[in-house]
Amino acid sequence: MSNAWLHFLMEHGATLATDNPAIASFGDIASFGKQVADTQIAEGFVAPLTDLGLIEATGEEAAGFLHNQLTNDVEHLGPGTARLAGYCSPKGRLMATFLTWKQGESIFLQLPHHLQPAIQRRLQMFILRSKVKLADASDRFVALGLGGAKAGAALRGHFPNLPGAPFLAASSEAGTLIRLADAGGQPRYQWIAPVETAQAAWPALCAALTPAGTSTWRLTEIRAGMPVITQGTQEQFVPQMINFELVGGVNFKKGCYPGQEIVARSQYLGKLKRRMQLATIASESEDVPVGGELFSSEDPGQPCGMVVNAERNASGETECLVEIKLAALDAGTIHLGAPDGPALRFGELPYPLTDPA
Template identity: 50%
Template sequence: MNAPNSTQHFFELASSINTSNSTLAQLQDGYICHLQDQSLLQASGDDAASFLHNQLSNDVEHLNYTQARYAAYCTPKGRMLASFLYWKSDGNIILQCSSSLQPALQKRLQMFVMRSKVKLEDVSEQFATIGLGGKTASAFLLTQFTQLPEVINDKISGEAGTIIRVHDAFDTPRYLWILTHTKLIDISAQIDASLKKVDASIWRLGNIHAGVPQVLEQSKEKFVPQMINFELIGGVNFRKGCYPGQEIVARSQYLGKLKRRMAIARVSADSVDIATEVFSDNDPTQPCGMIVSAERDFDQNFACLVEMKLADQEQGKVHLGSHMGPILNFLPLPYAYLDVTE
């Protein structure tokens, strides 16, 4: 059995451990999951940083080794083709994105390399991408690292791999851990003794609670970054140089008040699909937004990130799928709507 398959085998029993048979208290105690729906794209070479700096919505050239950052990859019309979390590792730049998008993204980026000294490589099979959270997760990670990153998006690397502090969820810290398959299998007994293995859907649910979106195949080219609050989580640098779609993104920010935003909502439904439209009682004939992501929550309703007109974010007046569909109940975001250019 090769290393990636060994990792999958280690986590395969967790595929049935989701919110239907886990409680919030159990997750707050400590959990771990295999993020098999995420891919890792590595950019190496002398021009890797400058190349990506000219392609993405965030600063890559001044990224240091203790940080991770979000970035959007946009069309010339400012619509997001992908969302990345990226960081430096051993002189290279690693970009994490949805596995549903990785092949097309790599091909598209490769088209613009031209004479730049950049090599783009899918390294997903070389590493295990792991999510951890809860009280015992921090204690367990301190058996592998001498210290942990304390600030959101801070990063620490060592012999045990790379650990990134991501946005909290379920009232506890969360960490993204990139490590070799061999290392993961070596410590599998320690993991079994310390943490509850769960399905990756619980990690995605945590992202919804944290207000952190990810562009998937179903939602690509649907959003300008601000429509899904991407600049509010640090995904857009308005002071860097040009990149595809930069003019549209800047114009959306500077010319008047933003009229569309992303909210967190709950809805009682049999299923909720990404990109499903939502409708307001204010104008039931036209959709006012769409679902960005959705996962079954602990009460068996769905928790959603929904992009829509700010003017229509009214309790009891927004419906899923049609003007007769289930009602969306809005929850507060864990961050404020701010003008990050000021």
């Protein structure tokens, strides 16, 4: 992450969190005060996504190399689209999830900043003699998350033709704008811009929209049902366990990639027994850890699931995406950390859960 961008944000009222050792060298932009209210999220907000890193892949064989490493089709990734993709271990367990897009001759992979160094090194190991170069682009580009009813109008000065549907992209001299899955019926965009462009645009964006922290953006990701693998959940899930194929992160018609056989077997052999669900935990007295185990009151002897992502909302409750045995939802109650821990209240995902064809 660009130090110039962080200093700029602090000069404009941001505060740096001190309780996240995974990115302690840079810091994470905390909310500007408390978590913004749902009414402000729906109306329009802008957040600096300082918790994200960016890998740039270049070279004439970059698309083919990434196509053979990731769960989605990269060879046919066009300049006007973006895709989710996963990077699996040989056992089919997700080590990282990416947002991927193409700009010019470069292919970009966006992932949590604290995972980037290790994931980039691992990808580098398999390049061998391929004509591919991987570079850390996090110091050259910054990401802004925008959402709500007023977000489109605030962006039109930089992108006259906004992407009209999720996972479409637009490019201009201002960078790349990607529309992502809606949350709460409102559009969400990610603007990836050069540092100087983001600095120039920030005051006007804050005048038109509510300035918020990265936690606000992550809260909308949860509400959109979009999982993100972080340090606490690496190698815990086959993609289908967190609905990754349902949100467009897996292509079952492409060629092989690490773990492909296990991912395909999970898709086509039998009914899936574990899925990701949307839940809320009312306890305000304790943090909800990513990777935290869940327990059923009907079978308290062993965990039945795990927290995938979690963020507090303006009411002090924690909204979560949780991976869980579907059978555990049929009886009893589900609790965090222990059979007598805080209870989970389940909600509806914004997309249907479907069994493999």
